Amino acid sequence: MSSFAPAAKRPKRGKASADSEAFPDIKRIEYKPDAKPDDLLCFKHYNAKEEIYGKTMEEWLRFSVCYWHTFRGTGADPFGYPTLIRPWEDGDDSMEIAKARIRAAFEFFSKLGIKYWTFHDRDIAPEGETLEETNRNLDEISDLALELQKKHDVKLLWGTANLFANPRYMNGAGTNPDPHVLAYAGAQVKKMLEITKKLGGVNFVFWGGREGYQTILNTDVKRELDHMAALFKMAVDYKKKIGFTGQLLIEPKPKEPTKHQYDYDAQTVIGFLKTYNLDGDFKLNIEPNHTTLAGHGYEHDVIVASKLGFLGSVDSNTGSPDLGWDTDQFPMDVKGATLVMKAILEQDGLTPGGLNFDCKVRRESTDLEDMFVSHIGAMDTFARGLRNAVRILTEGLLPTAVKERYSGFDTGIGKKVEDGKATLEELEQYVIEHGEPAVLSGRQERYETLLNRYV
């Protein structure tokens, strides 16, 4: 691997002024239902203000652009240099470029008509020599972000602290064996709760990329989980102290970068929250690419989290079904989007959460236009998912079939079981009286065929 030198310096470019456009060739993206197939700079299905099932499409979908992929992604991978050379970047991590970049980002959000964005502390402002200098950088850039939010009518869906990239976090943040590192993580969370509040953020996310272990041989699992819970508890206390009213969210992921991550999947996180009495203060931010990494189907964690009352937001992306890692691709599968939107409609929306595009264009998708087309394609996919899910729920065939399947629990012995009033003796007596249960078909193919009628 020694032949892989650090990324090549980019050519120096002219600095963008505060007024010049970053995307001069692209106009505001409009809804054109009759657009020809090759007219890709428009929405064919997403019509923000259209009322459907009691809300506008914009209210159901609450799309959000993520800053780290779309404005900090370079296309670099473990084997290759950056490929995504943006005109407002010059290869330096300076405050000047941070300002040009965030201006470009807000132009991008408003040309797409996307009303929310998300970022980590370290995405928007460079780290300084000390925590104090870093925080000053963050204050300055977040002041500009506040100005741009007002100018473009864009809101912050969530903020988060990057507790994984800096080498100090290589053995964990909240789960680090060194309390000095945990203290640094706490300081970062404190500052980002303040910045998120300042920007009117409606959620705050914790994603534990380094909260786990590479080998269980050097790891005290119980102490690490206790420490992580203690850090979350401090965040809850500080949130209340400063009057931040956003929803706290945990984003499950089973692995990558760490071999085993404690926030493995939705059910694991819900168990963790209940174990540490944090279930009243947190919900989940589900990312389907993480769900598939955990060995589940695309929609599994969205549905499980929703049905157990914990679905707060969705990092709306997908993996590549033939790969076993986090490719963070734009969601383009209409069937998956239909099932996710069905779950969201069934819980009457995601508010204050949203559909955050935690996605990156491919390393090979190097045009500025690819940034737009990727988001448009994903927004149209979810708009179709929404329209399909509305038809499924309005016509009612699928939900009725599921309800019917469990109807034995609506009365008699089934109802007693559901109410927690049945005993094993009663169950035995029931079988003695009724004999062998009938064989009932699960009718999987019927359900699959029915779903296909709507997709």
Ligand code: XUL
């Ligand atoms: C990593 C991931 C993160 C979180 C925020 O897989 O999804 O970008 O969404 O830290």
Ligand code: CO
């Ligand atoms: Co994510």
